[in-house]
Amino acid sequence: MITDILTGAIRSGTSVMLASQGELISERAGVINLGTEGSMLGGALGGFAVTVWTGNPWLGTLAGGLCGLLISAIHAFLVLTCHANQLATGLTIMFFAMGVTSFFGRGFVSEQIVGFNPVAIPYLSEIPFVGQVLFNHDPLTYLSFLLVPLLWFVLFRSRIGVILRATGEREEVLFANGINPKLVRYAAVLAGGFLAGVGGVQLSVAFTHSWVENMVQGRGVVAVALVIFASWKPIRAMIGAYLFGAAQALQLTVQQAGLPISPFFLFMVPYLLTLAALYIVERRQRSQTPEALSRVFTGTSSG
Amino acid sequence: MKTKKVKSLLVLTMALILLITGCSQPGAQQAPAASSGSENAAASDAPAPGADSTAVGFIFVGAKDDYGYNQAAYLGSVGVEETFPDLKVLRAENVPETAEAERVMEQMIKDGAKVIFPTSYGHLDPALNVAKRHPDVAFFHQGGLKTAENLGTYFGTIWEPVYLAGVAAGKMSETGKLGYIVSVPIPQVLLNVNAFQLGAQSVNPDATTSVVFTGSWCDPGQQANAANSLIDSGVDVLSQHQDCTKTVIETAERRGAMSVGYHADASSLAPEGWITSSIWNWPDLYADMEKTAIEGNFKGSIYDGKYRGTLNDNVVQLTELGAGVPDDVKQLVEEKRAELLEGTLQPFKGPIEDQAGTIRIEDGVTPALDDLEAADFLVKGVIGNIPK
Numbered sequence: 122m123i124t125d126i127l128t129g130a131i132r133s134g135t136s137v138m139l140a141s142q143g144e145l146i147s148e149r150a151g152v153i154n155l156g157t158e159g160s161m162l163g164g165a166l167g168g169f170a171v172t173v174w175t176g177n178p179w180l181g182t183l184a185g186g187l188c189g190l191l192i193s194a195i196h197a198f199l200v201l202t203c204h205a206n207q208l209a210t211g212l213t214i215m216f217f218a219m220g221v222t223s224f225f226g227r228g229f230v231s232e233q234i235v236g237f238n239p240v241a242i243p244y245l246s247e248i249p250f251v252g253q254v255l256f257n258h259d260p261l262t263y264l265s266f267l268l269v270p271l272l273w274f275v276l277f278r279s280r281i282g283v284i285l286r287a288t289g290e291r292e293e294v295l296f297a298n299g300i301n302p303k304l305v306r307y308a309a310v311l312a313g314g315f316l317a318g319v320g321g322v323q324l325s326v327a328f329t330h331s332w333v334e335n336m337v338q339g340r341g342v343v344a345v346a347l348v349i350f351a352s353w354k355p356i357r358a359m360i361g362a363y364l365f366g367a368a369q370a371l372q373l374t375v376q377q378a379g380l381p382i383s384p385f386f387l388f389m390v391p392y393l394l395t396l397a398a399l400y401i402v403e404r405r406q407r408s409q410t411p412e413a414l415s416r417v418f419t420g421t422s423s424g
Numbered sequence: 425m426k427t428k429k430v431k432s433l434l435v436l437t438m439a440l441i442l443l444i445t446g447c448s449q450p451g452a453q454q455a456p457a458a459s460s461g462s463e464n465a466a467a468s469d470a471p472a473p474g475a476d477s478t479a480v481g482f483i484f485v486g487a488k489d490d491y492g493y494n495q496a497a498y499l500g501s502v503g504v505e506e507t508f509p510d511l512k513v514l515r516a517e518n519v520p521e522t523a524e525a526e527r528v529m530e531q532m533i534k535d536g537a538k539v540i541f542p543t544s545y546g547h548l549d550p551a552l553n554v555a556k557r558h559p560d561v562a563f564f565h566q567g568g569l570k571t572a573e574n575l576g577t578y579f580g581t582i583w584e585p586v587y588l589a590g591v592a593a594g595k596m597s598e599t600g601k602l603g604y605i606v607s608v609p610i611p612q613v614l615l616n617v618n619a620f621q622l623g624a625q626s627v628n629p630d631a632t633t634s635v636v637f638t639g640s641w642c643d644p645g646q647q648a649n650a651a652n653s654l655i656d657s658g659v660d661v662l663s664q665h666q667d668c669t670k671t672v673i674e675t676a677e678r679r680g681a682m683s684v685g686y687h688a689d690a691s692s693l694a695p696e697g698w699i700t701s702s703i704w705n706w707p708d709l710y711a712d713m714e715k716t717a718i719e720g721n722f723k724g725s726i727y728d729g730k731y732r733g734t735l736n737d738n739v740v741q742l743t744e745l746g747a748g749v750p751d752d753v754k755q756l757v758e759e760k761r762a763e764l765l766e767g768t769l770q771p772f773k774g775p776i777e778d779q780a781g782t783i784r785i786e787d788g789v790t791p792a793l794d795d796l797e798a799a800d801f802l803v804k805g806v807i808g809n810i811p812k
Contacts, residue, residue, distance in 0.1 A: 125656045133649045223518070231489035231670070233693065238678060329644035330678075331671040334487075334518070336644050369646075373653040376808055377634045383811040384637040 126370045127254040134366025135262045136161070136324040136337075140344035141351070141358045142265075142272055143316025147193075148348055149276065150309030151289040151302075151413025155211025156196045157317045158341025159218025160189035164318025165325035166222045169332040172234045181236075182261065182322045189318015190311050192218055197310040201303055215341070223334040230333060237261055237327035259327040261319065268316075272355045285309060289411030317341060343391070352409045365391045473574035474562030474717030477538030479512035480504060483519040483528055485544035486642065490668040492687040496704040497543040497566065499688075503707020504714050511714075512536060521546025529554045533561055539717045541710065542566070551575060562717040564710075564727065567612070569797075571729055574722065578709065580733040581793070582612075583619035584764055585702035585742040587771040589684045590623020591760050592699050592745060593661045594631045595753045596682055597624075602633045603654035605664040605672055607641045609810045611799045613665050616702075618803045620663060620684075622771050625805050627756070634659060635808035641667040651675040661699065682748075689743045698746035700757075705741050709733055732793060735764055772796060777804040 140157050147154045154160075168185025172178050196214050199205040237259035246256040255266075276282040284305055287295050292302035324340070325332050343365055351357035372387035488498035494517070505513045514537055516528045525547050529540055533554070539562045542551040548568040555563050555575040568577035593602050602624055606613045617635050624631040634654060638646040651662055651672045662676045663684035670693060673683045677694040685691075685701030716725045733739025742761065745754050763769035774785035778801040785791055802810060 125653065128656070129649060129653055132652060133645065136645075227487065227517075230487045230668070231491060233670075233674070324645055329648045329671045330674050331644045331668075333490075333642055333644050333668055333671075338640075338643050338645060340645070369649055370653060373636055373650055374657075376636050377654065377657055379807045379809060381809055383809070385639060385811045388639050 122374060124250060124253050126367055126374055128257070129370025129373070130363045130367035131254065131258060131262065132328065132366065133369050134363040135258075135265050136320040136328065137340050137344050137347065137365055138359050138362030139261075139265050139268070139320030139323060140317040140341055141347040141362050142268060142355060143189075143313035143320070144345050144348045145313075145351070145353055145355060145358055146272070146285070146316070147310045147313035148414060149285050149289045149353055149411055150306045151292070151411050152197070152200060152306055152310050153207050153211065153345070153414055154193060154196050154310060154313055155208060155342070155345055156192060156214030156218070157211075157313070157345050158215045158337055158339065160192045160314045160317035161321035161324070161337045161341040161344075162218045162222045162335070163188035163192040164321025165336055166226045166229070166321075166332055167318065168322030169229055169232070169234065169325040170226075172236060172326050173229060173232045176235065178234075178236050178326050181326050182319060185322035185326070186315040186318040189321060190315040193310050193314020193317070196314075197307050201306050201310075219335055226332055226334055232332070234326065234330055236325075236330045259323075261323045261327045265323070269355050269359045276355065286411070289413045292413060317344070320344070346396075353411060364394060368394055471560050472717075472720035473560060473722045474539040475560075475720035475722075477511070477536075477562075477718050479514060479532075479536040480508075480539045480541070480714060481514040481516075481529065481532030481535075481537035482541045483516045483525060483532075483543060483547060485519060485521060485547065486517065486667055488515075488517055490642070490670070491673075491685075491690045491693065492669045493667045494543070495688045496706060497541075500543075500704075500706025500710040501541070504710045506707075507711040508714065508718075519544075519547070521550070523550065525550035526554050533558055538562065539564070539714055548577075562722045564713050564717075569730070576713075576722070576727045576729055576731060578713065578727065578731040578733065580704060580737075580740040581735065582702055582704070582740045583615045583771070583796070584735040585740050586616045586686075587619040587623040588742045588757055588761055588764070589663065589700050589702050590620035590625075591627055592623075592749065592753055592757050593620070593663065593682070593684050594624030594626070594628040595756065596699055596749065597628070597631065597661045599658050599660045600628055600631045601657075601659045602631060603651075603659035603662045604633050604635045605647060605650045605654070605662065605666060606635060606637055607666060608639060609637065611797055614802060614810065615796060615799045616665055616686075617806060618799065618801075619771055621803055621805045622776075623760075626760075631805065633806045635802065635806055637808075637811060638666070644668070644671040647671045648675050651681075652679070655679050655681050685743070691743065691746060694746075696748065699749060700745050701743045703741050703743055705738055709737075709739050735761070778802060779804055779806060 140161050144157050164185035167188030168181040171184035172181030196210055199210045200207045239257050239259050242256040246252040288302045288305040295302045347358050347361040350361045368391035375382055376384050482501040484494045484497055486494040489495055514532045519525050519528050541564050543566045545567050548565050551563050551565050552572055555572050559574055563575035565577045567579045571577055604617050621633040636650045638650055648671055661682045664672045664686055669685055669690055673690050673693045676683045677697050682697040682699050683694045684699050688703055689701055691698045713727050716722055716727055722728055770790045772791055774789040775783050775787040776785035778784045784801050
């Protein structure tokens, strides 16, 4: 039963995890992107459509990532070039993407695809317990396992990471060093959009093999919340995403066990956990918030 | 300080979005109940609702090809189109169950429609509002419990074929564990789950049905979660009461479990594990309702109140059993179908016990349709709880 819950946690948490890693990059550079939900939707539809057309889920993944990137590009342009309010812009883009994907997704609702299927990794999947939980997933999930340590390394052990984090903390320093913080932010938002798009692909092409309008159902919003919960740290964001997935899996297990707890209460649990986590982080006071999240760089010196 | 403010703002926004996205449940509208005759004097002089209509309007809550509820209704509209080639057929998909539905219906009436089919449960209140303003237009609403002078509702006893599907599933299951993925605890849903379990139990006394609520009519992510979770726990036949059925059926097929569909025939999605599906057969009924209205006979017909079609009326059907179903099971289902048609088999004839073992339908009693449509319990053998 615990095996089932943990396996379910990874199955349903992976799309959220990918999106939250993307949002983390964006926020580390100082841009909050509530449009992550929209990028996920774009990715879910783009990935599904290209998989239908080409029969190749890897091309679908690439296309889905690019769709996510395109949607985040709108956010980047409005916020970084036009100095629009980033929260309002992100929200608007989320609803915009819901409409656009519903419109263009009309013809794909009944399409069938051969998407990603779980691949048991030889030997490793035979390890009792661990093998079942970790090594019987779809290829995108394995990639997401590798992504987290990679992102951690880039962020905290490489020059790129220093530049990225400096952009989110003290852009004046970068500016003085001849690096344009605006460009770094653009790159970070686009990279974030790409990952959110791939998260959407995981949902449509790997997990459900379906496209339905508005199928992301708030997972992108949860991803944004998780970044804060994770104090902008990749590994914590991963744990948070799996926790969210585990709450969903637990909910189903509790229902099947016939325990007298209302499923409608259980539906709230993942969100309650997320809110509680936000509260705790907020209470801890030790600020790890990238400082630039509170202002938008104007292109001259400090804001 | 600044950062703290931003974080609080973020949390607030987040909570707001969760509220917005989480509350898109249909049907919370408080429209006034149907008028009961205060305007009768004016209405009796008005032309018969729908008479001499040259156009007909259909509105659907989802996509016409969802392998589910909307696809079935769409096929019904095609039936009307084929029966009345000269009739202009107006269709609108993805019409939300809000005032937006009123707007769409008004537009259709402007375009000449004198007969309107609002096909989703939550389209009822908007339709009642529009019906009040247009006494010359006939409305046929799917599944509604309220009616008006010019608005009748229709539905079918889908639990009859669901019972037969349960018989097939009970025979086919090797583990004796069946799974049922449902949305929200409304009587229609509970009735189906009960019929399915009673059917399975009639051929395998040890069979159980695990019911899982997803809280949504169509969320593929939740559906995949639920399907995987049920299969992990040993369930080998999955059925569902969802609007879009594709994800669950495909997930079951990929994982080697068997499928019982709902609303529409989705056998093409599961060549290996397909058992059968309970479906709506709307085309003939829609065409007949349309004919009644056009000829000016709406009032006083069987359709001006609450019409409920049965297996006998061919309004609900069981699809052909899948290729993997052996002949003896097919024959058994056929026998049970014949008994249902003759009326010698009454799935809900008492004694029926609920999960706690309390008798809910007394020995020998066959509940009336209205009582069945008010079901508020799960029968013995169903695992899971009705959310309170």
